[in-house]
Amino acid sequence: MDSLILLMPVAMLMGFIALCGFLWALRSGQYEDLDGAANRILFDDLPTKKEPKP
Amino acid sequence: MNAIARLSIPAEAACAHCGAALATEARGGFCCAGCEGAHALVAGLGLDAFYRRRDTADGVLRPAAEAPTMDFAPLARPGRQGEFTLELMVSGLTCGACVWLLEQAVAAEPDVVQARANLTTRRLTLGWRGPAARGNELVALAARLGFRVAPWSAACLRADEDAEGRELTRALGIAAFGAANIMMISVAVWVGWDMGEATRAGMHWMAALIGLPVVLVAGMPFYRSALAGLRAGRMNMDLAVSLGVLAATGMSLSETIQNGPFTYFDSASSLLALLLAGRVADRAARRRARQAVAELLALQEGSVAVLGAGGIAVQTPVEQVPAGARLLLAAGERLRLDAVLEGGTALLDTSATTGEALPRSYAAGEALPAGAINMGAPVVARVTAAAADGSLAAMGRLLERAGRAKGRFVNMADRVVGWFVPVVHAVAAATFLYWWLVAGLPWSQALVPAVAALIVTCPCGLAIAIPAVQVVAVGALFRRGVLVSSATALERLASADCAVLDKTGTLTEGRPVLLPGVWSSAQLRRAASLARASRHPLARALARACQAAPVVEGVQEIPGQGLRLGCTRLGSAAFCGVAGSNPGLTLWLAEPGAAPVAFRFADKLRADAAAAVAGLRALGLEVELLSGDAAPAVAAVAREAGITAWRAGVSPAEKAARIEALRAAGRRPLMLGDGINDAAALALAHVSAAPDDGTDLAQTAADLVLRSENLAALPAAIRTARLAQTLVRQNIGLSLGYNALAIPLACLGYVTPLLAAVVMASSSIIVILNALRASKEPAAWTA
Known part of the structure; x- marks a missing residue:
């Protein structure tokens, strides 16, 4: 049972990190367009355009 | 309409850009000059891959003949470093390839710094360096590709809508995290019969550590709605959920402190997760429909x-x-x-x-x-x-007031909860008093069976019973072209018992349609070719009547008179040199060496109007026709559509009064109308629908918008709504049956957290599976 003292907090911590990841993704707008994101991965960007200098 | 066009013409000939079926004398694989230009533009940018992945309805991406005339420059918002951003609503943005094409084409412009399209909301965010007027050119670029662009406005979506959705999703994520992790601990407690008491206490404290903040944060949407309901003097579903969850959490905390055998943190958090999932799905389905309505409205604004x-x-x-x-x-x-x-x-x-x-x-x-x-x-x-x-704004305010009154409609779930909650709480209180006073347990232990009764009856199945059916039914209707934007519209639609119809634009097409005449098909084709150059309603009707007519160049329009190409003239009688008056809507075609021919137009009954009226009647609705038009025209339409009860010359106020009279007589009228004159009646009716080519006011006022061209969608939607209501009643019955079994067990103290979890999960699954039947096609959908 001693191992529980270590393992339980570790498991909880990993879960908590995942929760933080989810909250970050939500806040940065990644859940705004689920249909678009699902399709976007299938297409390549055009490589030609140069980034304009700021 | 596209599907019909595709059926009648062999499928192999399709426009290389928009995919519309081609007429026989097509111009090099394109249906019009706009598509040819768009294709060249796409090919020039190296974006041909679009055509291999295109997944839009045929003909949607046909560029408009004229460039957009609106000035977008004042709408561009200046940024800090001299750049501008512009938010646009893009119609026609229906597939991943479209998003890619639009973004890449705009981003290929050297001064564009941002081009991001949102497929769910059809919103395009543009950012560029340079003058604000540059926005017009970027909009024109999108228009040349075939997308229809309108300014993103408040009509597109209420601003708080996004925030509300984000909060629900956040609550769901937190509740799901809590439920999964607490369940992990709970299962260890349930199967760990050889677990030492100290270990078990540690486990319970761990669960409390996760459970308390999760219940507090993830339950917020429910607590808030329950409080709002209480303030309005009403017990709603959310109150039942809140009480159950909070009671379970409080009792579990006291058990944890006293080192009791069981806690219910897992039940509380998984209940929240489940209900939030239902709510998120419900919202997403309705939002999609509302988005489609908003898109129609934004395109009308201008x-x-x-x-x-x-x-x-x-x-x-x-x-x-x-x-x-x-x-x-x-x-x-x-x-x-x-x-x-x-x-x-x-x-x-x-x-x-x-x-x-x-x-x-x-x-x-x-x-x-x-x-x-x-x-x-x-x-x-x-x-x-x-x-x-102005008068339109006054009408809009009137509609808003009427809409708020409709918001007070109490749905079936809340009606059930109205008596269910007091009963359950009375039972729980009686249980507590029995164990405490009669059986002589200490109060803290007497609380356990009482709260267990609250938890197993906490209307999990009941709360998910209605959203589940709503999601499935609203989604099924959306696929068939009926947009349901109000939460209680389905329930009201199912209970409608009489139908009041408008004539012009509702039963009829609401626009001129070419009548048969003495012209030859070659003359029609030549006239339609000329007519394509004009935006005049009659010219458009003529062009619609002969879609295959080729576009001709060099047509000259003389405003108010007609069109001229060489010696050929198309226009009013005087313009074509025809003497005499001009009865009704007529266009004349004068060609050299031939007598002028007349093309007559009239508003025509929709093809399936009679079938739709018969369908409504078959569903037990009495049908009546109210029109502002003159009596002979109304009588003719009523006869054709098979309606016996009709009134002509009805003013907008009289229409609204008729609806109120019906309601006062205890009837539940369904109003179908498209005009500004119908808007008040639409807002007052028990439930209302508008065709998608109706005015924006009518669409705002209506609960349903029929996107398909045919009216038969309306009786079919009523059938779906009635099926959905049957399923809702079954689901409520199922979950009440579950409760009837579980309450005695809980009161006697036999319910453990494991049993509670099993009861909760199984009742929810049964209810959800039953709800899935709502997407089934009602038998006579296609009739």
Whole structure:
């Protein structure tokens, strides 16, 4: 049972990190367009355009 | 319509850009010059891959013949470093390839720094360096690709809508995290019969550590709604959920402190997770429908041409036009403000405001009704009231008031909860008192069976029973072209017992359709070719009547008279040299060496109007027709559509009064209408529907928008709504049955957290599986 003292907090911590990841993704707008994101991965960007200098 | 067009013409000939079926004499694989240009543009940018992945309905991406006239520059928001951003609503953005094409094409412009399209909300965010007017060129680029662009406006979506959705999703994520992790601990407690007492206490504290903040944060949407309900003096579903969850959490905390055998943190958090999942799905389904309605509205919004000092027309957003300004109303354009005619005569189609099918002529100085369409030559009118003070805005305010009244409709779930919650809480209180006073347990232990009773009855199945059916039914209707935007619309639709229909634009097409005549098909084709050059409503009707007619170049339009190509003329009788009067809606075609021929037009009954009326009657609804038009026209339509009860010459106020009279008599009227004159009646009716080519006011007022061209969608939607209501009742019965079994067990103290979890999960699954049947096609959908 001693191992529980270590393992339980570790498991909880990993879960908590995942929760933080989810909250970050939500806040940065990644859940705004689920249909678009699902399709976007299938297409390549055009490589030609140069980034304009700021 | 596309599907019909595709069926009648062999499928192999399709436009290389928009995919529309091609007429026989096509121009090199394209249906029109716009598509040819768009294809060249796409190929030039190296974006051909679009055509291999395109997944839009055929013909959607056909570029409009004219570039957008609206000035987008004032809408661009300046940024900090001299860049501008512009938010747009893009219609036609329906597949991943479209998003890619649009983003890549715009981003290929050297000064564009941001181009991001959102497929769910159809929103395009553009950012560029340089002058604000550059936005117009970028919009024109999107238009050349075939996308229809409108300014992103408040009509597209309420601003708080996004925030609300984000909060629900966040709560769901937190609740799901809590439920999964607490369940992990709980399962260890349930199966760990050899677990030491200290270990078990540690486990419970761990669960409490996760459970308390999760219940507090993730339950917020429920607590808030429950409080709002209480303040309005009503017990709603959320109150039952809140009480159950909070009671379970409080009891579990006390058990943890006293080192009791079981806690219910897992039940509380998984209950929240499950209900939030249902709510997120429900919202997403309805939002999709609302989005589609908003898209229709945004495309109708627009600008008007205001004549400046030098007689130059400037496109100005409607809201910014002051009273006293002079408007130029082009042929085929809708008058969006109250105005008086400055000079000459005007021929206006007032079917949207009065219901009259034939255009009326107005003399100089006469007041023109806002909402009418100019059927004649361009006219100049003086605005009498700014948009915010005008008759349309007054109507909008009236609708808002009526809509709020409708919001007070209490749905079936809340009606059930109204008696269910007091009963359950009385049982729980009795249980507590029995164990405490009669059986002599200490109060803290007597609380356990009482709270267990609350938890197993906590209306999990009940709370998910209705959202589940709603999601499935609203989604099924959406796929069939019926947009349901209100939460209680399905329930109201299912209970409608009589139908009140409008004539012009609802039972009829609401636009001129070519009547059979004495012309030959070659003459029709030549006339339609000419007509393609004009935006005049009659010319458009002629072009629609002969889709296969090729586009010809060099057509000259003489405003108010007609079109000329060489010696061939198409237009009014006088323009074509025909003597005599011009009864009704007629276009003449004069060709050299031949007698002029007349093309007559009239508003025609929709193809399936009679079938739809019969369908409504078969569902037990009495059908009546109310129209603002004259008696002979209404009688003819009523006879054709098979309606015996009809009234003609009905004013908008009389329509609303008729609906109120029906409601006062205890009837539940379904109102179907499209015009500004129907809007008040639509808002007052028990449930209402509008066709998608109706006016924006009617669509805002209506609960349902029928996107498909046919009216048969309406009886079919009623069948789906009734099926959904049956399923809702079954689901409520199922979950009440579950509760009837579980409450005695809980009161006697036999319910453990494990049993509670099993009961909760299994009842929810049964209810959800039952709800899935709502997407089944009702038997006679296609009839």
